[in-house]
Structure formats: C-alpha cells, structure tokens
Amino acid sequence: MQADLLSPAQFAHTAHLLQQHSPLVHCMTNDVVQTFTANVLLALGASPAMVIDAGEAGQFSAIASALLINVGTLTQPRAQAMRAAVESANRAGTPWALDPVAVGALTLRSDFCRELVQMAPAAIRGNASEIMALAGESQGGRGVDTTDTAAAALPAAQKLARASGAIVAVTGEVDYITDGERTLAVNGGSPLMTRVVGTGCALSAVVAASCALPGDRLLNVAGACAVMKRAGQIAAQGRGPGSFVPAFLDALYVMHGEVAA
Amino acid sequence: MQADLLSPAQFAHTAHLLQQHSPLVHCMTNDVVQTFTANVLLALGASPAMVIDAGEAGQFSAIASALLINVGTLTQPRAQAMRAAVESANRAGTPWALDPVAVGALTLRSDFCRELVQMAPAAIRGNASEIMALAGESQGGRGVDTTDTAAAALPAAQKLARASGAIVAVTGEVDYITDGERTLAVNGGSPLMTRVVGTGCALSAVVAASCALPGDRLLNVAGACAVMKRAGQIAAQGRGPGSFVPAFLDALYVMHGEVAA
Amino acid sequence: MQADLLSPAQFAHTAHLLQQHSPLVHCMTNDVVQTFTANVLLALGASPAMVIDAGEAGQFSAIASALLINVGTLTQPRAQAMRAAVESANRAGTPWALDPVAVGALTLRSDFCRELVQMAPAAIRGNASEIMALAGESQGGRGVDTTDTAAAALPAAQKLARASGAIVAVTGEVDYITDGERTLAVNGGSPLMTRVVGTGCALSAVVAASCALPGDRLLNVAGACAVMKRAGQIAAQGRGPGSFVPAFLDALYVMHGEVAA
Numbered sequence: 178m179q180a181d182l183l184s185p186a187q188f189a190h191t192a193h194l195l196q197q198h199s200p201l202v203h204c205m206t207n208d209v210v211q212t213f214t215a216n217v218l219l220a221l222g223a224s225p226a227m228v229i230d231a232g233e234a235g236q237f238s239a240i241a242s243a244l245l246i247n248v249g250t251l252t253q254p255r256a257q258a259m260r261a262a263v264e265s266a267n268r269a270g271t272p273w274a275l276d277p278v279a280v281g282a283l284t285l286r287s288d289f290c291r292e293l294v295q296m297a298p299a300a301i302r303g304n305a306s307e308i309m310a311l312a313g314e315s316q317g318g319r320g321v322d323t324t325d326t327a328a329a330a331l332p333a334a335q336k337l338a339r340a341s342g343a344i345v346a347v348t349g350e351v352d353y354i355t356d357g358e359r360t361l362a363v364n365g366g367s368p369l370m371t372r373v374v375g376t377g378c379a380l381s382a383v384v385a386a387s388c389a390l391p392g393d394r395l396l397n398v399a400g401a402c403a404v405m406k407r408a409g410q411i412a413a414q415g416r417g418p419g420s421f422v423p424a425f426l427d428a429l430y431v432m433h434g435e436v437a438a
Numbered sequence: 439m440q441a442d443l444l445s446p447a448q449f450a451h452t453a454h455l456l457q458q459h460s461p462l463v464h465c466m467t468n469d470v471v472q473t474f475t476a477n478v479l480l481a482l483g484a485s486p487a488m489v490i491d492a493g494e495a496g497q498f499s500a501i502a503s504a505l506l507i508n509v510g511t512l513t514q515p516r517a518q519a520m521r522a523a524v525e526s527a528n529r530a531g532t533p534w535a536l537d538p539v540a541v542g543a544l545t546l547r548s549d550f551c552r553e554l555v556q557m558a559p560a561a562i563r564g565n566a567s568e569i570m571a572l573a574g575e576s577q578g579g580r581g582v583d584t585t586d587t588a589a590a591a592l593p594a595a596q597k598l599a600r601a602s603g604a605i606v607a608v609t610g611e612v613d614y615i616t617d618g619e620r621t622l623a624v625n626g627g628s629p630l631m632t633r634v635v636g637t638g639c640a641l642s643a644v645v646a647a648s649c650a651l652p653g654d655r656l657l658n659v660a661g662a663c664a665v666m667k668r669a670g671q672i673a674a675q676g677r678g679p680g681s682f683v684p685a686f687l688d689a690l691y692v693m694h695g696e697v698a699a
Numbered sequence: 700m701q702a703d704l705l706s707p708a709q710f711a712h713t714a715h716l717l718q719q720h721s722p723l724v725h726c727m728t729n730d731v732v733q734t735f736t737a738n739v740l741l742a743l744g745a746s747p748a749m750v751i752d753a754g755e756a757g758q759f760s761a762i763a764s765a766l767l768i769n770v771g772t773l774t775q776p777r778a779q780a781m782r783a784a785v786e787s788a789n790r791a792g793t794p795w796a797l798d799p800v801a802v803g804a805l806t807l808r809s810d811f812c813r814e815l816v817q818m819a820p821a822a823i824r825g826n827a828s829e830i831m832a833l834a835g836e837s838q839g840g841r842g843v844d845t846t847d848t849a850a851a852a853l854p855a856a857q858k859l860a861r862a863s864g865a866i867v868a869v870t871g872e873v874d875y876i877t878d879g880e881r882t883l884a885v886n887g888g889s890p891l892m893t894r895v896v897g898t899g900c901a902l903s904a905v906v907a908a909s910c911a912l913p914g915d916r917l918l919n920v921a922g923a924c925a926v927m928k929r930a931g932q933i934a935a936q937g938r939g940p941g942s943f944v945p946a947f948l949d950a951l952y953v954m955h956g957e958v959a960a
C-alpha cells in the first residue's frame with residue numbers, strides 16, 4: 178500500500194490545536210520517562226497528570242481529555258491499575274493511546290498488550306519491532322530498540338489498525354501513520370533522538386493528546402508525529418544529546434506560533 | 439486579613455541558612471519530580487535522600503533533618519510507608535511537610551491527606567485549589583492545575599493553619615504563607631514555572647528543608663518560597679521551558695552568595 | 700597496599716569499546732536516577748533497558764549484556780524481582796554489578812546487599828561509607844552521602860573484593876578500583892558532580908556495561924570510572940549544576956572519538 182507524505186503545514190496546525198485545547202492527559206507511563214513526558218506536554222500547552230493507584234486511575238481517566246498507557250516498566254499492580262483506567266476511559270468516552278514498549282519476548286507485557294488491543298484503543302504508537310510483534314508477525318526487537326525499519330512494519334501496522342480499530346503509528350527514520358486504509362508518512366527528525374531516552378514515549382503522550390483534538394484523528398496523530406520530528410530537527414543542530422533536551426523543549430514551546438516552511 | 443510583603447532580603451538569608459545547615463531531607467515524593475527535587479535541594483546545598491520502603495522509611499525519617507510527604511503518585515503501599523515515616527518523624531521530633539497534590543476529587547489521596555493533616559505537619563504547601571479542598575471549602579482543581587488564585591484561597595489557608603498547627607503556604611502568581619495569625623506575601627517568579635513539571639513539588643521539598651532551620655518557621659517557609667521565586671525570575675529571562683531548568687538550578691547554586699536587591 | 704595510577708589513555712579506550720560493542724544494560728535502579736542513567740548509557744553508545752517485574756526481569760537479564768542492581772529506592776517487591784534477575788543472570792552468564800546505595804543503617808537494603816554479595820557480582824561500586832559498611836567495617840554514612848574518603852576505605856574494598864570475587868570500585872575525590880590483589884587509582888572529576896543527583900548511580904550503570912566488554916575486567920571497570928571523571932571535568936568548567944548535566948552528556952557523546960591527553 179502507498180503512503181502519502183503529510184503536508185508540511187500539519188505540524189504547525191496540530192501544535193496550534195494542542196495549545197488552544199490544552200488537553201488534560203492522564204499518563205500511566207514508565208518510570209524512566211515521566212519527567213520528560215510531562216515537560217513535553219507542558220511545553221506544547223497541554224496538561225499532564227500522572228495518577229497510578231487502581232482506584233484513583235479509574236476516577237481520573239473518566240475526567241481526563243485523554244489517557245496514555247505505556248508498559249515500559251510494567252508490574253502486576255500497574256497492569257491492574259491500567260486495566261481499571263482503560264475500562265473507565267471507555268465508559269466515559271475518553272480516548273486512549275497504547276505504547277507497547279518492548280512487546281514481544283517479555284511475557285507479562287506481551288499478554289497485557291494483546292489484551293489491551295482488544296479494548297478499543299484510539300491509537301497505538303510503537304517502533305517497527307513492537308508493531309510487528311503486536312500484529313503477531315515477529316518476536317520483537319532488542320530491548321526497547323527496534324531491529325526493523327518502519328517501512329518494513331507498514332503492512333503489520335495496517336493489519337493491526339484494521340484489527341483494532343486504532344490509528345497505528347509506526348515510527349522510525351520515517352514515521353507511518355495508518356487507519357488501515359489511508360496511510361501517511363512523516364519525514365524529519367534526527368538520529369540524535371535515539372540517543373536520548375523518552376522521545377518515543379513522549380511522542381506517545383502527544384499522540385494520546387492529539388486523540389482529544391477535534392477533526393480527523395488520522396491527521397491529528399500524524400500531526401503529533403510531525404510536531405516531534407520538527408522539534409527534533411531544530412534541536413539537533415550542532416548539539417549533543419545533553420543540550421538536545423532543553424533545545425527540544427524550547428522548540429516545542431514556540432511551535433504553535435511557527436509558520437510551516 | 440492583611441498580608442505583609444516579605445522583606446526582599448529574606449531569600450538570600452534563607453539560601454544562606456540552607457547552605458550552612460545542609461539539612462538532610464527525606465523525600466517521599468511522586469515519581470515524576472524525583473530527579474528535579476533532588477537537584478534543587480543539592481543546588482541549594484541541602485542533601486536529599488529518597489527512602490520508600492515502609493520499614494526503612496520509618497528508620498530514616500528518625501535520623502533525617504526533615505521529611506517531605508507528596509501524594510502525587512500515591513498508591514496504597516506508599517501511603518502505608520508514608521504513615522510509618524510520619525509517625526517515626528513525630529516520635530523523633532523531625533519536622534515534616536505535606537504537599538497535597540491534586541487533593542479533592544480523588545479518593546485515596548483525599549482521605550489520606552485529611553488523615554495527615556491531623557498528624558501535626560510542620561508545613562503544608564499547595565496551590566489554591568488544593569488548599570481550599572484540604573480546608574474543606576471546594577472540590578479541588580483540574581488535575582494538578584489550580585482553578586483558583588492564591589489570594590482567593592487565603593482565608594482557607596489561614597483556617598487550615600489554625601486547625602492543623604502547620605505553616606500553610608498557598609502558592610501561585612503571588613505566594614501567601616500563614617500561621618493562621620500572621621500572613622506574608624511573596625512576589626516574583628515567572629509564568630514559565632508553570633510550563634515545567636515539578637517547580638511546586640520541589641518548592642515543597644525546600645519548604646520541608648526550611649522547617650529544619652533555626653529561627654522563625656513562618657519566615658523560613660516564606661524564605662523558601664522567595665528562594666524559588668527569585669531563581670525562577672532569573673532563569674526565565676529570554677528562555678523557553680527547556681533551557682529554564684538548567685538555568686534555574688544554576689541560579690539556586692549561587693543564591694547563598696547573592697546580595698538582596 | 701599500593702595503588703597504581705590508571706593510564707590517562709584508558710578512558711578513550713573504554714569509551715571506544717562501549718561505543719563499538721553497545722552493551723544492552725538491564726538497569727534495575729532507583730526511582731530518582733533512571734532518566735539520567737539511561738541518558739548516560741545512550742550518550743556512550745550503550746543501550747539501556749529498565750525491566751522491573753519479577754517475571755520479566757528474570758527473562759530479560761538472561762538476554763541482556765549486563766545487569767545493574769541499585770538498591771536506592773528498594774522495596775520488598777523490588778528486592779524479589781532483583782533476586783530473580785540476578786539468579787537468571789548467573790544461570791545465563793550475564794555479568795552484573797551492585798550499587799549498595801546507603802547500605803549500613805537501613806535494615807532491608809543492608810540485609811539484601813549482604814545476600815547479594817554472596818551471589819557472585821562481577822563488580823561492586825560504592826562510596827567509601829557504603830564499601831566500608833558492606834565489608835562489615837562501619838555503620839555507613841549520612842543517607843547517600845559518604846562520611847569517609849575513598850582512600851580510607853581502600854583496605855575494606857580490597858577485603859570485599861577478595862571475599863566476593865568482584866571488582867570493587869570505591870569512588871570519591873579519587874576512585875580506587877581493586878580485585879583484591881591489584882589496585883588502580885583514577886583522578887579527575889569535579890566537586891560539582893556531588894551537587895547533581897545520579898552521577899554515582901550512573902557510573903554504576905557504566906561499570907555494569909564495562910563488565911560486558913572484552914579484555915581485563917579490572918581495567919574496564921577502572922576505564923568506566925575514568926570516562927565519567929573525564930566528562931565531569933570537561934562539563935564542570937565554568938558551569939553550575941544545572942548546565943553541568945547537558946554538558947556532561949554532550950561530553951560523553953563524543954568521548955569515543957577523544958584522543959587521550
């Protein structure tokens with residue numbers, strides 16, 4: 178299947194919508210990326226909140242604009258809390274996004290992610306190995322790293338989108354975003370983004386936020402990918418991974434005012 | 439009730455005391471802000487330690503200079519460990535501070551915070567919605583964001599201070615610090631501080647540290663607020679939220695040597 | 700016993716090996732330093748992964764290149780997961796490193812660390828107070844801070860190395876690395892490294908990574924210490940603790956290309 182290149186203007190439009198609507202994003206994410214995820218959402222004008230107790234998570238996902246489920250540091254109690262949050266989100270009509278970190282070889286997260294795919298996620302965001310493993314087509318990558326390219330995973334992403342009803346974003350050097358019928362491609366970014374922890378996980382939080390925006394969800398999710406690729410490109414110029422992080426957040430902070438090139 | 443403006447010299451005095459006494463602050467705080475909280479305390483010359491097991495937390499709060507309880511990512515096991523730490527702190531005479539993050543609508547933390555208020559905290563630091571909810575006067579804000587101004591919450595803060603015996607700091611564009619009789623106001627800061635996660639939570643850790651200092655606790659807590667507002671003002675100049683964080687920590691690092699304007 | 704000064708060229712050699720072999724480091728570490736630890740490993744070209752569920756941790760440590768056990772924010776469930784990971788690592792031949800944070804006065808971690816020392820760690824990295832406490836020669840320091848110098852702890856480190864079979868690194872103003880017979884000393888670094896949370900914990904992750912490299916393990920562990928001291932020295936120049944962190948990661952990122960002075 179062919180992919181259409183996303184309009185270069187979309188990142189500025191999505192950043193504008195995020196700033197304008199300021200979605201409250203309930204993040205149930207892994208221990209490693211919480212600060213960066215929160216700061217990415219804040220820089221974009223969205224509002225993060227991390228609530229993780231099973232009882233409270235169910236209460237909170239019902240009033241949040243969107244919910245993120247990221248299984249990076251999954252434990253049994255967290256899986257239980259995430260399940261409660263998803264069920265409550267579904268009852269309340271809160272859209273939720275899944276980041277199936279390192280799904281494949283590890284049992285707890287793999288079983289849990291397969292269960293979650295059946296629970297009507299609005300979006301799924303992963304790297305090539307994760308999307309292929311979730312679609313049942315491979316065993317996953319090397320830890321959190323991918324061993325495949327996003328293009329190679331595109332058929333798996335399209336299959337997963339049709340099976341789950343979610344928008345599926347398989348991200349890498351080029352990102353592909355699909356609803357199973359239409360497919361968009363997003364260029365840009367920087368290899369430096371793979372030398373900083375949490376850029377993918379934070380993207381998943383922005384994807385969750387974008388599911389709360391008005392308009393075409395496929396475009397909004399692709400726009401979320403474009404926002405991050407654009408900021409990454411700006412921030413990487415002449416920098417190492419340490420100075421990249423502040424520059425990346427600074428770039429996100431002004432993105433709603435950027436004019437598309 | 440009237441509030442007196444804190445002397446502009448107080449921030450330098452408090453920073454000097456923190457540097458000189460280097461309080462060992464036992465931080466039981468939320469997952470999102472741990473690194474930033476530790477780095478804020480270290481930049482000021484204080485010494486952070488995060489100990490979270492119920493048994494160890496009770497052992498450690500007895501030997502720490504101060505204890506921080508922040509309920510941002512509360513779970514049942516953490517509530518139990520925090521209770522043990524508070525009880526041990528009280529037996530040992532260690533002052534402790536409460537940050538009632540997002541208290542109001544969420545059941546576990548709301549019940550727990552109401553219990554903690556009865557356990558003789560030395561200080562309570564929250565935003566307007568949190569302080570009003572804790573004083574029983576509203577239902578809390580939108581996640582961790584406040585929907586009220588600090589001035590509107592001042593009567594609730596004063597009531598809470600009298601009921602609990604704690605110094606209560608309700609922070610926002612202007613901070614108010616009260617013991618229920620006297621009230622001090624602190625100006626400064628920057629709106630950018632609301633676009634970076636953890637500035638409020640880290641302030642609560644500095645408030646906890648300030649409760650271990652000699653002298654008037656109301657002044658010390660107000661001084662802790664002034665230290666953070668001053669550093670935020672310096673760091674925000676011409677910066678986005680990403681470059682704000684390193685500049686903020688750099689500003690705190692030299693604050694004990696600053697001469698008040 | 701005498702210590703030989705490590706060759707100044709070793710840091711560049713170790714950085715080169717890390718870049719070339721890109722070890723996959725399974726980090727079971729404390730809540731406060733996870734992001735920084737991951738970013739340090741990524742900057743050096745290694746690959747971090749945090750997997751903490753007891754079942755998954757056992758699966759993952761068998762396929763990782765190295766495992767890190769850091770007890771900074773230990774709880775009973777985490778101790779159980781760490782035990783499973785170590786047992787699996789030992790069966791699979793995965794080398795693992797121990798960071799006995801604040802061992803001494805706190806019961807859970809002290810009992811657990813004494814148990815771990817019997818389980819054939821490849822390396823142990825701690826400050827003077829921690830190493831002396833683990834060797835049974837003192838009660839530990841003040842929280843995570845040391846109250847002793849590394850030189851004073853050298854006999855304890857040598858004793859611990861002989862008893863455990865591990866390479867022991869006792870770090871401070873000067874680092875000493877010993878296998879119980881040979882001892883190497885590493886100079887450099889900056890006092891600013893003690894005003895930023897996680898430099899010691901991240902070093903332990905690099906030590907774990909270095910245990911997966913080919914060649915003499917004593918030299919590799921000493922090289923890991925030298926890499927961090929060298930980057931710290933570069934990053935500290937004219938900076939405060941906030942701007943130190945990005946500069947430190949930037950320095951690590953180019954270290955494999957540095958020519959030893």
